[in-house]
């Protein structure tokens with residue numbers, strides 16, 4: 001048993017719902033009690049979807065348990081088919097359904113419906129949402145595209161040359177319902193590929209029908225946009241159809257360039273022309289002198305593995321931030337995250353315990369947190385600026401405007417996202433200059449965050465028992481230091497004073513410590 | 520106003536007993552009883568609710584709460600894992616460990632509820648035994664109780680019923696010789712509770728207690744001289760448990776709207792021998808204020824047709840209020856479960872044309888709703904946006920549980936909740 005307050009991922013059947021809800025013409029029958037229908041509101045409320053998820057729940061009750069829950073499942077499948085006439089169905093169980101062992105797949109098969117019925121085995125007590133989405137997508141691809149695959153043994157690697165006039169083509173794999181910016185990422189990457197002269201044949205699961213899934217094998221290669229969901233399906237397609245897959249996720253300016261180069265190599269064109277010119281404003285914005293103040297900002301990054309890795313790279317290479325923490329809740333991507341952390345001289349935090357993440361953030365004392373909605377709460381509580389860069393997210397992270405994270409426009413969006421929560425360049429100086437002005441103190445906060453912005457409380461590191469006394473002057477001087485480094489300054493000074501055997505901390509001790517630790 | 524007069528006294532059997540009820544069994548689109556924790560944990564300020572369940576239960580709590588509570592909440596989930604099921608770990612030992620961990624983290628907790636879920640019930644984890652064991656271990660600092668909020672046993676507000684029913688056996692005993700006291704049963708917002716306390720005080724009913732109390736150590740005593748008023752219509756099991764301890768229910772409609780609140784207060788006043796003249800003098804001002812506040816929305820709502828999906832069991836009293844005080848026309852009034860005995864007065868006051876339905880088959884009910892094209896549909900969050908897309912104005916039923924709606928001072932707010940979606944539609948030009 002694990003004590004959980006907030007969770008980063010739902011159960012695996014919610015992952016299956018994300019796939020089913022993204023698609024057209026598919027129905028999901030879920031053996032589950034009534035309370036599990038809460039999952040519908042994730043889609044209709046948080047993502048503001050206009051249709052109910054295509055899910056039929058059996059909603060069995062205690063009184064059914066002694067009797068025939070299996071019959072309930074059969075009726076539900078039959079009625080769902082008759083009412084909705086889907087092209088294909090998936091059937092499975094939620095955590096409670098799994099325990100009563102009714103074999104939804106076998107029951108549905110016994111009905112001999114005239115459409116493919118794909119059983120899902122999603123172990124609720126060991127797996128989670130993203131795994132569930134990946135497994136569901138993989139099972140759908142195997143079941144629906146499988147019949148089109150060449151006989152095993154006759155699969156040949158794709159030949160990059162093609163008849164003159166015929167454009168190379170690819171599939172975009174992985175975008176789901178309730179995905180973080182998936183809608184806009186798909187539009188942006190499609191546009192980018194168009195500019196490369198590559199046609200996008202099928203986007204799946206987002207917007208795809210079962211018939212679309214069946215023709216995935218027709219494209220020249222696959223682009224797994226979200227490896228958390230698409231990796232296993234892409235691997236299978238490679239084995240079954242000989243389709244290669246790109247390995248770079250175009251998140252960030254550099255990654256987008258590498259993605260274009262990878263596509264160019266797969267399709268045999270020269271990327272130079274496309275990459276010349278001004279595909280993104282990020283490089284110039286980062287080089288413009290107003291951005292100087294971004295140098296060395298201490299950031300803490302946490303999210304799903306794909307977004308955490310990409311954003312950590314953008315933060316370091318494209319913003320010149322300093323990474324002070326990196327972690328992910330997805331164990332599936334732990335290896336890469338560990339490696340990236342190590343390269344930055346850190347130890348990665350791989351956990352799905354939000355209290356552990358909170359403790360790590362408090363410890364690292366970053367100036368900016370880039371995380372999920374959980375880290376937004378933590379950062380708010382600690383008074384640290386924060387931007388959301390990964391699922392799970394909330395309703396305001398589905399903006400009305402076009403706001404991709406991928407591709408060159410995505411790099412622009414990332415620049416804005418990472419800079420917006422911070423005090424702007426010149427303004428930071430002005431705040432420092434007028435610190436003692438009665439209207440212009442640190443409780444005023446940056447103007448672009450609006451009058452309603454509550455000023456962050458001072459983050460005092462927990463006072464150690466027996467910590468050294470501060471002279472009044474030194475306390476006053478400490479208050480002149482910007483709030484976001486004040487906690488660290490206090491700790492460093494006290495540590496220095498303890499090491500030096502200073503009895504009372506004076507203004508001199510403060511500056512001695514500052515010189516000693518540098519930055 | 521329509522229908523029979525709304526009265527506190529037992530109504531003639533005619534009408535309600537014969538009102539046809541459409542019973543349905545199909546897919547239900549409702550929360551399970553765990554969701555009650557969202558308001559209960561705010562209400563009882565030194566209690567912690569530990570769900571013994573799955574990742575689904577934890578995810579439900581976080582999604583249904585809608586907005587996450589900023590501070591660390593006083594609820595959590597002990598998530599059952601593979602090892603617990605495979606017998607690699609002893610589930611009871613695991614639970615004890617989690618409770619130790621929790622109480623070490625939250626030394627301020629005085630009352631711990633172990634809340635059963637579907638998985639804990641299906642694997643037959645005996646939480647009442649566990650509660651006894653843990654209570655012995657952590658006594659006297661922490662009391663440990665258990666109840667089920669599982670979706671196979673409870674629907675949404677029935678979780679509160681189960682929780683309060685679990686509290687009843689541990690309530691202090693009131694001596695048989697004690698003076699009569701009034702017990703108001705059902706979690707109310709603190710502000711509403713304070714208003715009622717003042718009203719009862721003005722009426723001269725001084726000994727008024729509330730269940731649940733705001734703190735574990737202040738739970739009310741109960742005995743044969745306890746008269747109880749239900750503040751919520753979904754408390755059947757709690758009522759039975761209190762009756763078993765000698766308390767007597769004062770039959771009344773529910774305190775929604777000016778009229779409902781007056782009848783509810785009057786039930787107590789009559790039983791406590793308050794002079795009718797005094798009652799009317801003491802409530803006149805608030806009554807009048809509520810009537811005016813409600814009347815402000817009448818123009819917007821009168822004659823509008825109403826369809827309620829089953830959710831909180833508040834549907835019947837709500838429909839009664841909307842019909843009688845605002846002139847709305849209820850077409851279908853769904854309820855997950857119909858407590859006839861508790862809702863006698865309410866059913867009798869409901870317009871005859873309203874179809875009462877119990878249980879649910881959500882697809883069929885949606886068919887009926889679409890065919891009726893009501894002016895406003897009260898439904899859960901999973902249905903609201905899709906219905907709006909189809910051109911139907913909706914009111915989220917969950918708001919009726921999360922916001923204070925009972926009593927005189929909230930009557931206008933309650934009416935406004937229904938007027939707002941309609942107002943919004945007339946203002947938008949997009």
Ligand code: SF4
Nearest residue numbers: 035551576636637670
């Ligand atoms: S219905 Fe059952 S399994 Fe689902 S959230 Fe409620 S208690 Fe948990």
Ligand code: SF4
Nearest residue numbers: 373376394585586587
């Ligand atoms: S506080 Fe923010 S992140 Fe948390 S639930 Fe509300 S909107 Fe979502």
